[in-house]
Amino acid sequence: MSDTTVTTEQPARTALSDEVARRRTFAIISHPDAGKTTLTEKLLLFGGAINLAGQVKAKGERRNTRSDWMKIERERGISVVTSVMTFEFEGLVFNLLDTPGHEDFSEDTYRTLTAVDSAVMVIDAAKGIEARTRKLFEVCRLRDIPIITFINKMDRESRDTFDLLDEIEKTLALDTTPMTWPVGRGRDFIGTYDVRDGGVRLLEGGGAKTGAAQQIAISELGKLNANLDIGQITDELELVKEACKPFELDAFREGHLTPVYFGSALRNFGVGDLLEGLGRYAPSPRAQESNLRKVDAAEPRMSAFVFKIQANMDPNHRDRIAFARLCSGKLNRGMKAKLVRTGKTMPLSSPQFFFAQDRSVADEAFAGDVVGIPNHGSLRIGDTLTEGEDLTFVGVPSFAPEIVRRVRLTDAMKAKKLKEALQQMSEEGVVQVFRPRDGAPALVGVVGPLQLDVLKARLDAEYSLPVEFEVSEFSLARWISCDDKKKLEAFIASNNSGVADDVDGDPVFLAKNEFYLGYTKERAEGIVFSNVKDVK
Numbered sequence: 001m002s003d004t005t006v007t008t009e010q011p012a013r014t015a016l017s018d019e020v021a022r023r024r025t026f027a028i029i030s031h032p033d034a035g036k037t038t039l040t041e042k043l044l045l046f047g048g049a050i051n052l053a054g055q056v057k058a059k060g061e062r063r064n065t066r067s068d069w070m071k072i073e074r075e076r077g078i079s080v081v082t083s084v085m086t087f088e089f090e091g092l093v094f095n096l097l098d099t100p101g102h103e104d105f106s107e108d109t110y111r112t113l114t115a116v117d118s119a120v121m122v123i124d125a126a127k128g129i130e131a132r133t134r135k136l137f138e139v140c141r142l143r144d145i146p147i148i149t150f151i152n153k154m155d156r157e158s159r160d161t162f163d164l165l166d167e168i169e170k171t172l173a174l175d176t177t178p179m180t181w182p183v184g185r186g187r188d189f190i191g192t193y194d195v196r197d198g199g200v201r202l203l204e205g206g207g208a209k210t211g212a213a214q215q216i217a218i219s220e221l222g223k224l225n226a227n228l229d230i231g232q233i234t235d236e237l238e239l240v241k242e243a244c245k246p247f248e249l250d251a252f253r254e255g256h257l258t259p260v261y262f263g264s265a266l267r268n269f270g271v272g273d274l275l276e277g278l279g280r281y282a283p284s285p286r287a288q289e290s291n292l293r294k295v296d297a298a299e300p301r302m303s304a305f306v307f308k309i310q311a312n313m314d315p316n317h318r319d320r321i322a323f324a325r326l327c328s329g330k331l332n333r334g335m336k337a338k339l340v341r342t343g344k345t346m347p348l349s350s351p352q353f354f355f356a357q358d359r360s361v362a363d364e365a366f367a368g369d370v371v372g373i374p375n376h377g378s379l380r381i382g383d384t385l386t387e388g389e390d391l392t393f394v395g396v397p398s399f400a401p402e403i404v405r406r407v408r409l410t411d412a413m414k415a416k417k418l419k420e421a422l423q424q425m426s427e428e429g430v431v432q433v434f435r436p437r438d439g440a441p442a443l444v445g446v447v448g449p450l451q452l453d454v455l456k457a458r459l460d461a462e463y464s465l466p467v468e469f470e471v472s473e474f475s476l477a478r479w480i481s482c483d484d485k486k487k488l489e490a491f492i493a494s495n496n497s498g499v500a501d502d503v504d505g506d507p508v509f510l511a512k513n514e515f516y517l518g519y520t521k522e523r524a525e526g527i528v529f530s531n532v533k534d535v536k
């Protein structure tokens, strides 16, 4: 990976800008079963972060069912240790941010995507673009995150390669540039052709880190596998050269073009090419938008935002780990940071790094890195930490819930405790809590039903609060705002029983159904109803 210099536009080279330049912070997006976990394992193997593949998860444990709390718990445990995996390869530092597999936790996934600079889109070669891949891709597009595509499972029967590329181009409106091209299909898949240098990398021995491509004449490939149709391969490669767009770094970085690699995660094939592509083309930490200005990663002063909270990793201590993405500068253990939301100063005495199964104290970290900050509830999702500047990073979203329920406590004496517990849970992003302005009991909102199971089980296990959920008269929630404060106040006054406050005290309109929402909207001129909110 000699030409990594193409990846950054550095002002003056300093130790800090060098550290920033060698970081790649990315996530993998895919539909379940496309091979995200297998690919993650193989990437970690390349980076030497784990010794044995298969440690990232025990397969069955990730597939939880709605009613099985133990499995949810295990899922949490596993997603904790794998929240961020850091590994080094050929002088670069890769931060791979994991996203929950289950779509009920998609909010968590969307928030994690705010903390990456690029993404790898894994596609099952037999299936093409599937529903969840598409949804996650749309989230990446909203944030202009560059995407590298890995077409997986080439060792099995697959769809026509041109068809797959065509589908990406048409359904995602994204140009494609094949960087490699599969030679043979299914059982006769023998390796890939490197479109740039014309070498062929063979499946046999393809797992080796250094498995360099060999210069084999196409006409010779028949000697390796008699079933190969050499004429067809030659035609395909010619078509690739003539018809496919050449790779353009700017188009990729702007999110208009995706380089495509082919391989088999299971057979550890093509993974090295992908990693090389990530190192060579994916951007180093990008400037981040704040409410005041764009913050450049190589600025000397540390800044970070919290995109995920994981609580009670150790049930004996009510500890919370806030996962913060460093946006600029360098974090030193023991330094003091300003929590901009409250204006208070907090010491970063034991920030942590995560390496697959382990965590360790981080003495220093640089822009692009993700550190876990233990705290007892002072940090919330969306919080910004700085060395003093009053800026707030924007873009960590909250999504309007798809399910709204009223929490019923079996022991009415514990109402105060429930209020505290729900506040905690909403700050962690487990559920959203809405407190009606008319004083009625709190409502909880979730995107997927599994979140309700997690809430119930955690309230019971961590707070000894057995609760039930009741269907409420409301089923939809929208954040409301208006440029004219008085207008907003008047709307709230006339809809008091349908307005609640969210965790930040921002007003939310609750509606019985779509019809009622539409009816109200029509009559509330100037009021904006939104189903997404940037966490401030």
Ligand code: G4P
Pocket: 030, 031, 032, 033, 034, 035, 036, 037, 038, 039, 059, 101, 152, 153, 154, 155, 156, 263, 264, 265, 266, 267
């Ligand atoms: P996910 O995290 O995206 O859900 O996918 P995961 O890696 O768990 O892979 C889903 C299934 O696809 C697994 O099989 C896995 O072994 C298989 N797989 C992944 N990559 C490849 C590949 O390149 N080629 C082939 N042929 N299979 C692949 P499973 O039977 O569901 O689970 P397991 O019992 O084998 O672990």
